[in-house]
Amino acid sequence: MRELRIHGRGGQGSVTAAELIAVAAFEGGVYAQAFPAFGVERRGAPVQAFVRFNDHVIRLRSQVYEPDYIIVQDSTLIKDVNVFLGVKPGGIVIVNSGKKIDASVPAGVKLITIDATSIALEVLGLPITNTTLMGAFAAASGEIKFSALENALRHRFPGELAEKNIRAALKAFEIVKGGA
Amino acid sequence: MLEITEGSHAVAKAVKMSRPQVIAAYPITPQTHIVETLADMVANGELDAEYITVESEFSALSACIGASAAGSRTYSATTSQGLALMFEVCFNVSGMRLPIVMTIANRALGAPLSIWNDQQDSISLRDCGWIQFYAEDNQEATDLHYIAYKVAESVEVLLPAFVCFDGFILSHTYEPVDMLSQEDVDRYLPAYKPFQKLDSDDPISMGMYATPEYYLEFRYEHDQAMKRAKDVISKAGKEFGEMFGRDYSALVEGYRLEDADTAIVAMGSLCGTIKDSIDEMRLAGKKVGLLKIRCFRPFPAEEIRNALSHVKRVAVLDKNVSIGAKGAVAIEVRDALYGKTMPVLGYILGLGGRDVRISDIKNIISLAESGKGDQFYGLRTEVL
Numbered sequence: 396m397r398e399l400r401i402h403g404r405g406g407q408g409s410v411t412a413a414e415l416i417a418v419a420a421f422e423g424g425v426y427a428q429a430f431p432a433f434g435v436e437r438r439g440a441p442v443q444a445f446v447r448f449n450d451h452v453i454r455l456r457s458q459v460y461e462p463d464y465i466i467v468q469d470s471t472l473i474k475d476v477n478v479f480l481g482v483k484p485g486g487i488v489i490v491n492s493g494k495k496i497d498a499s500v501p502a503g504v505k506l507i508t509i510d511a512t513s514i515a516l517e518v519l520g521l522p523i524t525n526t527t528l529m530g531a532f533a534a535a536s537g538e539i540k541f542s543a544l545e546n547a548l549r550h551r552f553p554g555e556l557a558e559k560n561i562r563a564a565l566k567a568f569e570i571v572k573g574g575a
Numbered sequence: 576m577l578e579i580t581e582g583s584h585a586v587a588k589a590v591k592m593s594r595p596q597v598i599a600a601y602p603i604t605p606q607t608h609i610v611e612t613l614a615d616m617v618a619n620g621e622l623d624a625e626y627i628t629v630e631s632e633f634s635a636l637s638a639c640i641g642a643s644a645a646g647s648r649t650y651s652a653t654t655s656q657g658l659a660l661m662f663e664v665c666f667n668v669s670g671m672r673l674p675i676v677m678t679i680a681n682r683a684l685g686a687p688l689s690i691w692n693d694q695q696d697s698i699s700l701r702d703c704g705w706i707q708f709y710a711e712d713n714q715e716a717t718d719l720h721y722i723a724y725k726v727a728e729s730v731e732v733l734l735p736a737f738v739c740f741d742g743f744i745l746s747h748t749y750e751p752v753d754m755l756s757q758e759d760v761d762r763y764l765p766a767y768k769p770f771q772k773l774d775s776d777d778p779i780s781m782g783m784y785a786t787p788e789y790y791l792e793f794r795y796e797h798d799q800a801m802k803r804a805k806d807v808i809s810k811a812g813k814e815f816g817e818m819f820g821r822d823y824s825a826l827v828e829g830y831r832l833e834d835a836d837t838a839i840v841a842m843g844s845l846c847g848t849i850k851d852s853i854d855e856m857r858l859a860g861k862k863v864g865l866l867k868i869r870c871f872r873p874f875p876a877e878e879i880r881n882a883l884s885h886v887k888r889v890a891v892l893d894k895n896v897s898i899g900a901k902g903a904v905a906i907e908v909r910d911a912l913y914g915k916t917m918p919v920l921g922y923i924l925g926l927g928g929r930d931v932r933i934s935d936i937k938n939i940i941s942l943a944e945s946g947k948g949d950q951f952y953g954l955r956t957e958v959l
Contacts, residue, residue, distance in 0.1 A: 413749075414581070414749050417579060417749045417750075418579050418749065421579040421751060426750075426751060427579060427749070427750070427751070428748060428749065428750045429748065429749040429750075430743070430744070430747055430748040430749070431743070431747055452751075453750065453847075454712070454847035454848070454850050454851050455847060455848055455851045455933070456741075456744050456844045456845070456847050456848045456931075457848055457930050457931060457932040457933065458930050458932075460932070
């Protein structure tokens with residue numbers, strides 16, 4: 396079983412990202428489970444959401460403490476929350492940041508930084524980075540196919556909004572693929 | 576068909592396919608997504624039902640009484656404080672023998688305020704005369720709604736039913752669920768034919784005054800109906816299994832229990848985490864098993880006694896507490912095992928949304944093996 400933990404702030408769409416990643420993974424033929432950290436959901440407050448991927452039914456219901464993958468939607472969280480806590484050796488951490496981040500991940504963990512905010516502003520016109528980071532996650536982890544992500548986005552969002560989000564996700568997908 | 580969906584949406588779909596004619600509900604976290612989805616379905620014309628918006632949970636269930644008494648298949652959903660506000664009405668529903676089905680997205684009760692999961696809400700209503708089912712996952716949560724209607728509406732039973740599933744932990748989780756088709760549901764659950772109903776052409780009275788000469792007998796009949804429900808549940812669960820491959824005939828279900836020294840007893844979503852814990856402990860040579868209670872009312876005392884007769888010790892996990900006594904499940908399991916000599920140890924855990932991990936289950940097994948129990952598990956050290 397592989398596990399993903401998403402850190403974000405209320406309003407950034409971390410829960411939606413977890414749900415859509417699970418939907419895309421399920422399309423790819425694996426069992427997936429997505430759930431929020433049941434926090435006090437307020438705009439700006441630190442929030443977490445989780446996804447599990449498995450080849451058979453997932454029974455475990457606890458939160459994710461030793462993730463294989465971490466997505467950090469807002470690099471200012473690194474000061475407040477130990478976002479890298481428990482990451483497995485060989486794991487992948489994706490941080491939304493335009494700058495080199497002022498923190499180090501544990502040894503053996505791959506750190507990918509991507510300026511998802513700039514991509515989202517350019518493509519969506521809004522600093523909402525969840526769908527952009529989903530593209531980066533698809534490229535970095537291989538857990539979900541980009542085509543499945545497209546389907547999940549089209550299922551969730553109407554018409555042009557879905558297409559815009561797909562373009563943002565694709566941009567991040569290509570950047571991460573190119574960098575790998 | 577297997578589809579990935581949020582637990583609340585899966586439940587709403589199952590309710591829709593059960594063809595309720597009247598829904599009255601008041602939104603409350605974490606139940607809201609269920610009734611929002613159903614309200615949408617009614618507004619879109621996908622579901623041909625009367626959706627009654629009300630100003631409180633008390634009114635929601637009161638409206639359900641009228642609808643059910645008039646002969647409609649009736650549905651509501653609530654949790655926590657909302658269920659507490661329905662307390663009086665719950666007794667009236669069951670006393671009038673109205674087969675209403677209500678989903679409980681289990682949540683802690685205030686004060687202190689908590690929106691998070693435990694099972695204090697429905698457990699606190701264990702004596703209100705409703706059938707109580709507890710779901711381990713969203714598959715069970717959906718399937719149990721069809722079974723609940725079938726059992727509740729059976730003339731041998733005529734009792735309302737709670738379908739309880741853990742708030743957030745199941746209600747807000749996306750996972751694959753095998754949804755039945757409408758044709759399948761219609762085959763399993765035909766249209767509701769009320770045994771009796773309010774009808775101006777053939778007037779009757781319901782929920783009347785019972786003087787001391789009669790009240791005791793009403794309670795006896797109610798209790799008899801609940802006891803008959805055990806067989807009806809088994810039959811309905813077996814029929815479901817024959818039709819769709821998932822057998823719910825057992826009110827309790829063992830997992831790796833046959834040769835277990837230590838049995839854990841639990842209800843709801845905790846059972847999934849416990850099963851993974853058991854698999855890990857088994858690899859380390861510990862003979863541990865689980866007895867899952869799927870139906871808490873009627874209480875399957877005999878089934879529990881039979882399932883646990885061979886074990887050396889029993890650890891009961893309660894997401895509730897009867898303050899001043901113990902966890903409700905532990906009390907009743909101990910009663911079911913009266914006369915047996917193995918220790919029955921209770922652990923109160925996971926209240927107000929405290930996460931329960933595999934390591935916690937392993938710790939509890941260690942405590943049970945050393946004879947320590949009847950305690951709150953996982954307390955912050957500053958209160959000790």
